[in-house]
Amino acid sequence: MDQSKLFAKMQATVIIPEDLVSKNQKSVTTYSEYCDKKVDSSRWCGNPSKLSYDQGAYVAQFYSGLYIVNLDTDDFECKCDCKKFPVTNLIIDGWTNSDFTTCPKLDKI
Numbered sequence: 001m002d003q004s005k006l007f008a009k010m011q012a013t014v015i016i017p018e019d020l021v022s023k024n025q026k027s028v029t030t031y032s033e034y035c036d037k038k039v040d041s042s043r044w045c046g047n048p049s050k051l052s053y054d055q056g057a058y059v060a061q062f063y064s065g066l067y068i069v070n071l072d073t074d075d076f077e078c079k080c081d082c083k084k085f086p087v088t089n090l091i092i093d094g095w096t097n098s099d100f101t102t103c104p105k106l107d108k109i
Contacts, residue, residue, distance in 0.1 A: 008059040008066045012074040012087040014046040030073045031087055035080035035105040042108065049102040052087050056094025066095060080105040 014034045016027045020043060034041045047055070059066045074085045082103035083089060093100065 004064050006063045006065075008063045010055060010059070010066055010068045010091055011070050012068055012085075012091075013070045014041075014044050014073065016044050020044075028070075028073065031075035031106070032077040032079040035075060046106065046108075047087060047090075048107045049086075049090055049104075050100070050107075052090035052106075053094040053100050056091035057097065058094075059091075060095045060097065066091070082106075 012031065014029050014031055016029055018027055021027050029044070031046060033039060034044055034046050056066070068088055068091060071085065071088060074087045075082070076084050078084055080086050080103050082105070086103040086106060090101075090103070092098075
């Protein structure tokens with residue numbers, strides 16, 4: 001297979017289990033909301049720092065490129081107390097084999 005044409009699609013999204021949302025509420029939310037201290041997000045599904053980094057590294061090994069969708073759901077408000085867009089930056093750091101830096105509020109599990 002010609003890997004020069006393979007690109008990976010990555011998402012920076014947090015999923016709320018259906019049993020935790022009201023009938024008309026969305027089950028996808030932002031990392032800003034996930035890291036917000038006012039919300040109990042212990043059962044929400046988001047990527048820990050190392051997983052995001054490792055996903056970028058995996059894509060670099062087996063694909064010729066990647067694109068990240070749903071950037072508006074990453075933490076652009078800095079509520080995770082890391083730089084803006086921490087999930088996106090962790091994926092890119094893994095892709096470029098940069099040093100790994102954790103974002104503690106993403107590592108709730």
